[in-house]
Amino acid sequence: xxxxxxxQAKPLQQGELRTVVWQNGKSSTESPPETLxxxxxxxxxxxxxxxxxxxxxxxxxxxxxxxLAPITLQTMDEEKERAKxxxxxxxxxxxxxxxxxxxxxxxxxxxxxxxxxxxxxxxxSHHASLPWLxxxxxxxxxxNADEHLMSRGMPFLLYALFDALVDSYFPVLDDIDDIIDxxxxxxxxxxxxxxxxxxxxxxxxxxxxxxxxxPQVEVANALAGxxxxxxxxxAEPYFADVHDHLLRAFEVLDSYRDLMSxxxxxxxxxxxxxxxxxxxxxxxxxxxxxxxxxxxxxxGQNFGHLPQVERDNGYLFWIVLAFMGLITLLQIWYFKKRxxx
Numbered sequence: 001x002x003x004x005x006x007x008q009a010k011p012l013q014q015g016e017l018r019t020v021v022w023q024n025g026k027s028s029t030e031s032p033p034e035t036l037x038x039x040x041x042x043x044x045x046x047x048x049x050x051x052x053x054x055x056x057x058x059x060x061x062x063x064x065x066x067x068l069a070p071i072t073l074q075t076m077d078e079e080k081e082r083a084k085x086x087x088x089x090x091x092x093x094x095x096x097x098x099x100x101x102x103x104x105x106x107x108x109x110x111x112x113x114x115x116x117x118x119x120x121x122x123x124x125s126h127h128a129s130l131p132w133l134x135x136x137x138x139x140x141x142x143x144n145a146d147e148h149l150m151s152r153g154m155p156f157l158l159y160a161l162f163d164a165l166v167d168s169y170f171p172v173l174d175d176i177d178d179i180i181d182x183x184x185x186x187x188x189x190x191x192x193x194x195x196x197x198x199x200x201x202x203x204x205x206x207x208x209x210x211x212x213x214x215p216q217v218e219v220a221n222a223l224a225g226x227x228x229x230x231x232x233x234x235a236e237p238y239f240a241d242v243h244d245h246l247l248r249a250f251e252v253l254d255s256y257r258d259l260m261s262x263x264x265x266x267x268x269x270x271x272x273x274x275x276x277x278x279x280x281x282x283x284x285x286x287x288x289x290x291x292x293x294x295x296x297x298x299x300g301q302n303f304g305h306l307p308q309v310e311r312d313n314g315y316l317f318w319i320v321l322a323f324m325g326l327i328t329l330l331q332i333w334y335f336k337k338r339x340x341x
Contacts, residue, residue: 018054020140021045022150027140037065040121046150047121048157050137055125066123068116076114076125083215085222091118092230094219096165097131097212101172101205103179106198108205109214113165117158119230124161132168136160155235162220162242169213173256176202180259187263191271198280199267203260206253213250220246234310236265285339288331292324 014035021031023045031039039045049066051058055076062068072093075081086093094115101108111128124133139149179202186195220243224236231239299320335341 017058018050018137020048020137020150022047022140022148025151027142027148027150028143033061033065036061037315040065043120044156046157048137048140048150049121049123051123051125052129054125062123066116066118066121068123072116079112079127081112083212083219085219091116091121094223096162096216096219098126098128098132098165099169099172099209099212101175103175106179106201106205110208115158115161117154117230120154122154122157122161130168132164136164143163155231156238158231159235159238162223162239166242166245172209173249173252176206176256179274180256180263187267188270191267191274196264196267199260199264203257203264206257206260209257210250210253210257213246213253213337215247217243217250224325239250243274251306280340282341284335289329291327291331295320295324 017033019029019031019033019036021028021036023039023042036047036049039047049058055062056071059073062073063070067090069088072086072088081095083097083265084095094117096113096115097110098113099108099110107123108129111126111130113130113133114123114125116125117124126133136149142148142233149160183195183202184198187199198230220239222240224231224243
């Protein structure tokens, strides 16, 4: 599969329309909308209509020329829709999603892509710019009829669309894989709260991507099985291949999610171990000072007569001080022998 470098999706101007028509062995991007009705009646022609941004200005074209149902137009207007596959009288309607990941903010974006396809037309509609789709659209400008993307008909153009969509996932997954490798090294060496925050951000992004890909596996599986009148048997292996790639992307996301959960456990264990080390050090310090504090406390009692003080010939202070030092050295030796230091 050809990998397309991931780019962050950008909002587009409303109603930006791109059209390419394949007819009589030639492609044209200058076909006026009013001529598309006539082109649709040619069984050997193929139309790709791409709407970037809000489809409102093209609503009459979609309703009157391509005969899209009101429920389809209404769903195309929704930005938050689950991937699905529906059948109408003369076309099929797909909702799929792209994928991008911002390495600066660790935020994922899953822009929606509406695909409507009939016997000799494909309509794509999206509110955000999709670099992989732009790259695919540029390939339709090739003049050589033998190599043209649309020369093999609607099923293979639809396959090229779906395949390019799935291919665009893998550079994103590679970026996340690099970030996970970096986090694995940081997690065992740092107890900063920033590490924990980043782990949670990436887990949230992975969950969002997984929610998007999961229903698309079902959609890819339905493409080959429920579109017999538009997609011939010879094209079904191509869609099965896309389904396999999509399933692999889903499994990679699942493995990343498990890695992040394990990484969070490692981080919490690291924090707990660091806390235990600090508590051990503080406990050792307190234990060392305990007998010394007891001795100084005894000599510091406020009594009128203390025999060991009244009979002191000047050496008692130094004897007690040496005794406290000896006790400290014996404690340190014992702690090291037990492996506590």
